[in-house]
Amino acid sequence: MTSALKPKHQRLVLIVLAVAALIGATLLAMVALRDQASYFYVPSDIAENPPEPGQAIRLGGMVEEGSIVELPDGVSVTFVVHDGVARVPVTFTGILPDLFVEGSGVVADGSMDVSGTFVAENVLAKHDENYMPRELEDMTPDQVRETIAETTG
Amino acid sequence: MHLYANPARFLRIAKWLTPLLLVSGLLLAGGAMLWGFFNTPPDRLMGDTVKILYIHVPSAWLGMGGWTAIAIASLVELVWRHPLAAIAARAAAVPGAVFTFICLATGSIWGRPTWGTWWVWDGRLTSMLVLLFLYFGYIALSGSLAREGQSSRIAAIFGLVGAINVPIINRSVVWWNSLHQPPSITTGGSAIDEVFLVPLMVAVLGFSLLFGGVVLARMRTILADIQAEARLRRMAQKADLKTSEAAS
Numbered sequence: 556m557t558s559a560l561k562p563k564h565q566r567l568v569l570i571v572l573a574v575a576a577l578i579g580a581t582l583l584a585m586v587a588l589r590d591q592a593s594y595f596y597v598p599s600d601i602a603e604n605p606p607e608p609g610q611a612i613r614l615g616g617m618v619e620e621g622s623i624v625e626l627p628d629g630v631s632v633t634f635v636v637h638d639g640v641a642r643v644p645v646t647f648t649g650i651l652p653d654l655f656v657e658g659s660g661v662v663a664d665g666s667m668d669v670s671g672t673f674v675a676e677n678v679l680a681k682h683d684e685n686y687m688p689r690e691l692e693d694m695t696p697d698q699v700r701e702t703i704a705e706t707t708g
Numbered sequence: 709m710h711l712y713a714n715p716a717r718f719l720r721i722a723k724w725l726t727p728l729l730l731v732s733g734l735l736l737a738g739g740a741m742l743w744g745f746f747n748t749p750p751d752r753l754m755g756d757t758v759k760i761l762y763i764h765v766p767s768a769w770l771g772m773g774g775w776t777a778i779a780i781a782s783l784v785e786l787v788w789r790h791p792l793a794a795i796a797a798r799a800a801a802v803p804g805a806v807f808t809f810i811c812l813a814t815g816s817i818w819g820r821p822t823w824g825t826w827w828v829w830d831g832r833l834t835s836m837l838v839l840l841f842l843y844f845g846y847i848a849l850s851g852s853l854a855r856e857g858q859s860s861r862i863a864a865i866f867g868l869v870g871a872i873n874v875p876i877i878n879r880s881v882v883w884w885n886s887l888h889q890p891p892s893i894t895t896g897g898s899a900i901d902e903v904f905l906v907p908l909m910v911a912v913l914g915f916s917l918l919f920g921g922v923v924l925a926r927m928r929t930i931l932a933d934i935q936a937e938a939r940l941r942r943m944a945q946k947a948d949l950k951t952s953e954a955a956s
Contacts, residue, residue: 588884
């Protein structure tokens with residue numbers, strides 16, 4: 556039996572093989588990029604691998620509840636960024652984005668100083684994946700249903 | 709598969725399907741946006757800026773969906789040599805690029821008040837910008853091949869290879885730390901409250917219908933171009949024949 560594949564099927568097999576090779580190569584590249592392509596380091600990365608003081612890095616995590624302290628000069632603020640494992644104290648002088656609140660996500664550019672404090676030059680707020688109307692935030696599920704029925708009914 | 713290979717049959721269906729898709733898409737997308745802008749509450753943190761969601765998310769979906777369509781059409785063209793597949797891929801490229809651009813522009817406008825920056829080079833934003841450049845490359849390549857009257861097979865290979873970026877965009881917020889938030893809508897459910905989710909879904913459906921209508925309209929234009937060119941070429945040949953007869 557030497558009957559070859561139909562040309563149509565030959566092309567299909569060829570393309571499937573080529574695409575499989577392409578996906579394999581891309582996955583390898585993505586795994587290799589894992590650390591480099593991340594936009595920021597979390598506090599536990601910094602605890603594991605402390606960066607040199609003065610080296611520019613980006614720090615990301617959650618602002619610890621009750622940690623925001625405004626300094627007497629009126630433009631500086633200190634707070635603590637944590638990721639549930641480690642925590643890093645941060646100081647920043649400048650204007651904070653509106654979404655910067657305790658318990659929310661934050662990404663800061665800057666560097667560590669010799670005392671282990673992160674000196675931020677720029678602070679960005681990171682929004683989480685939850686979208687929720689303001690009035691519904693503190694309500695029970697039943698109240699929520701009622702309110703929705705009222706506004707949309 | 710070859711049922712619609714006949715352009716005449718395709719054109720008969722496209723003739724009534726195109727206006728149907730365009731009108732229903734415009735009504736649904738427009739209605740969902742009016743609903744979203746005037747009849748949904750502000751978000752607990754972002755306030756009224758959340759309303760850009762109703763343009764941003766459908767555009768992102770269609771930017772990626774457009775390239776998925778190009779990849780599927782390219783596969784059909786390469787394997788089954790379907791005559792309409794190359795035309796469908798070419799027709800999807802420009803609307804796909806437009807939606808990708810709208811997604812990037814609205815995301816940038818949204819990022820300024822929300823994150824505090826117009827642009828960052830994180831995984832999601834960068835891979836979406838790469839998609840826009842892929843579209844530009846594809847449009848230039850397929851257009852020049854068509855102008856030169858050459859086979860569109862190179863464009864089809866480009867369409868298939870470029871498709872690798874689509875899952876990268878989708879997974880970028882999961883694989884890498886990014887400023888862009890992780891996916892809100894997953895197989896486990898939605899982190900978007902129903903008051904935002906319902907108009908958003910209607911907007912996605914409406915924009916998708918609109919996208920389908922634009923692709924069909926562009927396919928009809930490309931087919932009409934090909935026909936007109938073939939007719940002109942035949943007329944020119946006839947004229948040539950006559951002048952050479954008259955000269956001899």
